[in-house]
Amino acid sequence: MKGKQRKYSDLFKEKIVQLSYKKNNLSEFAREIGISSSKLTEWRQTYEKFGIGGFPGSGGIKMKLEDQKIFELEKKLKQSEQNFEILEKGTKYLSMGNLSIYPFIKENEKTYSIIKMCEVFGIHRRVYRNWKNGIIPPKKQKILKLKDEITSLYYLFNRQYGSVKITRELVKRGYKISGNRVAFYMNKMNLKRKLDRKFESTTDSKHDFYTFPNKVNRKFHRDAPSKLWVSDITYINTSVGFIYLTIIMDVYDRKIIGWALSDDLTTKNTTLPAWDMAISRREIKNQLIFHSDMGSQYANKAFTDKLESYQCIIRSMSRKGNYCDNAMAESFFAILKRELIYRQTKLLSKKKMKVEIFDFIENWYNTQRMHSSLNFKTIKEFNNDN
Known part of the structure; x- marks a missing residue:
């Protein structure tokens, strides 16, 4: 029964070939290091054809050193182009925050690797996986709920309240939050107090058409569709x-x-x-x-x-x-x-x-x-x- 064939690293092959040129008798040198003359000859032929590029390491491609440099540059260029392509497609979602980027990544999993997209957008893969599996960290849930509460108050008071008054309203509702934090979120969401802003009205309520009483009275919750x-x-x-x-x-x-x-x-x-x-x-x-x-x-x-x-x-x-x-x-x-x-x-x-x-x-x-x-x-x- 034949024993398992010994494997040699590319670095070992490179050093042996270089050393062989200092020896007068290749057969004797091959015996000394425990390999066959034919194998040593094969390694030398590879070296003579590709130089040190003939031993690129595990998973590498045999090529001349100058070709290898070009190959690496082309590889980096291709990676850069792909990074740019991912970033270009996802830019508008990126500006909306991570909760907008996650669906983009999910949609493009068959086009790009998840690792690459997370790397481009600076997102930890574990966080993305949690989102994909429907797991939202409690801290994130709390922040999202707070943002919605701020937005609701902003429009409840006809966009006339700034961060100070909205902070007071939040405190009344049981939130423990500083005015600086409210101002930070309002700035992020572009919720700015409206002062004498001119705008084009989209509806004209000065008319003699049909009008109807308010049946909703700000009670918007419904327990079924089409109510x-x-x-x-x-x-x-x-x-x-x-x-x-x-x-x-x-x-x-x-x-x-x-x-x-x-x-x-x-x-x-x-x-x-x-x-x-x-x-x-x-x-x-x-x-x-x-x-x-x-x-x-x-x-x-x-x-x-x-x-x-x-x-x-x-x-x-x-x-x-x-x-x-x-x-x-x-x-x-x-x-x-x-x-x-x-x-x-x-x-x-x-x-x-x-x-x-x-x-x-x-x-x-x-x-x-x-x-x-x-x-x-x-x-x-x-x-x-x-």
């Missing part, structure tokens, strides 16, 4: 003027079930297409409350007739000039602007901005974003559990 839908319109600045986003949200799971982007504020291009999308996506059940402001897009005859054709719908409207009455819709717009609009370093074209908003609503907010109001679950996870 309360809220709607609102906001404007978004682009490099060539405004575009207008109309949304309809089911407050049960916070999903944007209907939305429309338009270049004008006509009912035909705002509330009607958003409504058509909503009813195509979610079944209307008995006693659905549809809540909006008193804007003409909601109060005119065309939209009113459309809703009245569904006899199970109850209309509700916010009181004039009171943002808090439609806080759920305002909260979504705050998230949109914080996580997308305010992250832009320059104004985008209308076409590009429309693509970005579609991606934000359909591929992020409605599908991958965790919502603290849903116990840190995505909308899909929340609905699967209920």
Whole structure:
């Protein structure tokens, strides 16, 4: 029975070959070191062809030293190009924080290695694995909940409270937190006190159309889908003027079930297409409350007739000039602007901005974003559990 063939390291081969050139008798030298003459001859031929590049170590490729240097440079260049490609694709998510980067990594696991993506974004692999397995550290949960509480207070008080007053409100609610910490989070989320800011109104409440009493009275919680839908319109600045986003949200799971982007504020291009999308996506059940402001897009005859054709719908409207009455819709717009609009370093074209908003609503907010109001679950996870 033949014994196992002895293995030699590449470093050993290199040194033996170099030493062999100082010997007069190769056969005798081979016997001294315990190898065959043919093996020594083979090693010498490799050395003569590639030099020390013929012994590159485990997993290496035999090549001349100058070729090896070029190979290493090309390898580094390829790695750099891949790093740049990963960073370029994930930049907009990176600016939103780690909770936005994690879904990006998960989506691209088949394209890039997890190790490489975590390295590029400076994320510990264990932390990413915990997120992927649905494990959110208690500290992170606490911070996310606090941020949502700050955002809620910011809009509850019509964006007129700064960090000092919001800190006082948080303390009243049982939080032990300093004003500096609140100011830090508000700055991170771009929640700045609004003082005499001029803006373009998206709805006109000075009209003689239909108006309805407030049936919601800021009690937004619902225990099932299609019991309360809220709607609102906001404007978004682009490099060539405004575009207008109309949304309809089911407050049960916070999903944007209907939305429309338009270049004008006509009912035909705002509330009607958003409504058509909503009813195509979610079944209307008995006693659905549809809540909006008193804007003409909601109060005119065309939209009113459309809703009245569904006899199970109850209309509700916010009181004039009171943002808090439609806080759920305002909260979504705050998230949109914080996580997308305010992250832009320059104004985008209308076409590009429309693509970005579609991606934000359909591929992020409605599908991958965790919502603290849903116990840190995505909308899909929340609905699967209920």
